[in-house]
Amino acid sequence: MNKIAGVLLAVAGAVALGGVALHRHEPINALWIVTAAVCVYALGYRFYAAWVAARVLVVDPSRATPAERYDNGRDFVPTHRWIAFGHHFAAIAGPGPLVGPTLAAQFGYLPGTLWILVGAVLGGCVQDMTILLLSTRRDGRSLGQMARDELGPLGGFAALIGTLLIMILLIAVLGLVIVNAMKHSPWSTSTIFATIPVAILVGLHLRRLRPGRILEASLIGVTLMLLAVLGGGWVDGHPLLRGLFDWPSLPLAGFVIGYGWIAATLPVWLLLAPRDYLSTFLKLGTVALLAVAIVILHPQIRMPALTSFIDGHGPIFGGRIFPFVFITIACGAVSGFHALVASGTTPKLIASEADVRLIGYGSMMLESFVAIMAMIAATLLDPGVFFAINTGAGVVGSAPAAAVHTISSWGFPVTVGQMQSLAHEMGESTLFARTGGAPSLAVGMASIFGNTFGRGLLSVWYHFAIMFEAVFILSTLDAGTRVGRFMLQDLLGHVYAPLGRTSWYPSVLLSSSLIVAGWGYFLYVGVIDPNGGVNILWPLFGIANQMLAAIALSVATGILVKSGRARYAAVTLVPLAWLAIVTTVAAWQKIVSPDPRIGLIAAARELSEHLAAGALPAQAAAVAPQLIFNQRLDAWLTGLFTAVLWLVILDMGRVCLRKLRGLPVAASSEAPYQAARLQPFAISDRMPQEGST
């Protein structure tokens, strides 16, 4: 029976994928993509994940997990697998899988979609599940600790530096996304501002009024957030208030930086924790609603399968389809960041090793599906509209007529009138050059929701989508700054011991300021960059994230070989090799390419030549020195990432070779076997029952 279902699934998947791949010169329906995705995931989960879990990882349900052995009712708690799945998915899903596919849609819908599916099933899901099991076997140790224990101090240090840098880049680029969504948009700005007092109210409710009643507080908060979306519309129509919230990007960047600093130094219960509850509910709700709406509406995809930009002259970011589609879409296919969550909170919740397939592999599949939905939302737009929203003024000019002319000349016709009426429908003054992905995703989501659940509310749906993304992003910004602060305090503690105390206020202020200054710098440069900044920052973030994934896969490969399972090492080695190739080629091109649209050094050289020749207008000349410095700095950073990546890979290779030659290697840090005694339990059970002895 199972076999018949499997064969049917394979046939359906093959037909749908064939449909996606072969529908070249006519628009295809989004349902083809959804069907192909669901079949690929089902096959991956049913066959590949099951095989990896049983044969490669040797998952052993008779073995007691740390949650059972250390059960303390607090962080180590045996948890029903669907609840742990919910926790893990809420932790790994952020704005990343929404932004990456939107940007990568410049190559057409096909490359990104295929990479999201293949990358997730063979790479990202495997990474998440493997790291989750390895950490569960090691009392829930972090990726950095596992790298240190199993490979050596070099691996541990690389993981730490990689995490810190990725955090800074991630926050900067997300800050940029949100600033671009708010600039000269009183509706978006006032709605996003209003979410802050709402979160604080919920925080006070949860701490003072009714401690820990999270569900009721979140319901109140989400209702207030929805009212904030409507209230933003009222502000937008009010002649006086409208002016108060109509800001250019530079002061908005200043606001985001100031906000980040304040939020990171406030107690968590006041702002961070309550906003995270709200964002979790919005996330689960919106993802489910979007899936339902896409199936009901089953829109046509209007973007071609492949565009001419695969040759490297794309307007949103420069670079050929290889390697840049694989760098642009990190989250949703393979995300190294997940390895930190899979070796953090989640392993302490695992009740039985048998659950890691659902929790590790399954959560990533769902995240990958979110990326597929973002791809659909981007590619159902008229391609001309898509490029008009996502291309910076530095590429197509700031005058609408010029922008429309250039974009139409690429073969994607669009008119000023079309853009104006779209902006009017969405309740915005303009949608030109709103780079960063959030506005175009919001337009896509608004047209999906609007056409499914009633037209005429497009502007409300648009700003709901912006609010949804902003709440996500502010959560990540705030939580990321805090994690960065803890890591920095840990490092500084080696220099001067009191700085390592996480609750010592001078140390809190110093380390928070340093982290905020780090991402604030990149955010500032991104804002003054006439090309929109995202074109530089996002690839850099992608490289960093893939580098972290490569570190995680190196740790996994090293452990597989050390534990005598070298013949299965290809399961982690193949994705590792692919990521190493992709990141190295991308980094190489970002550093040495003579094309200033790709190469950072070449861009810096071109800009300084223009500056020296006096060829720049006064405004551009004023910011040019900072842009030049930043491009050189980014080139160095890219080089650093690549060096760290190869050091870890070589270190892993050294350990593996020693093992294969029979030389001594560091002992396995796996906790000794202990028999499980837990009985299966239901979601509503307060506590699992221990077996009778």
Added chain:
Amino acid sequence: MPRRAIRAGIARAVSAAVAWLRAVSGDDAYERYLTHHARAHEGPPLDRRAFYEERERRKWSGVSRCC
């Protein structure tokens, strides 16, 4: 009779969904803690507010959110 069975099925599904939401959000964390405490520890347990504060502090001192 079948109608009653359907109604019972729906009620079961709804209560499972609510239990799932409460557990995923942490709404029932304190009750779970009390059950655990009664089973495994002696002495008075933390009160609701102290437990909530401690839980938030612990949750946000590691990587618990991603990109």
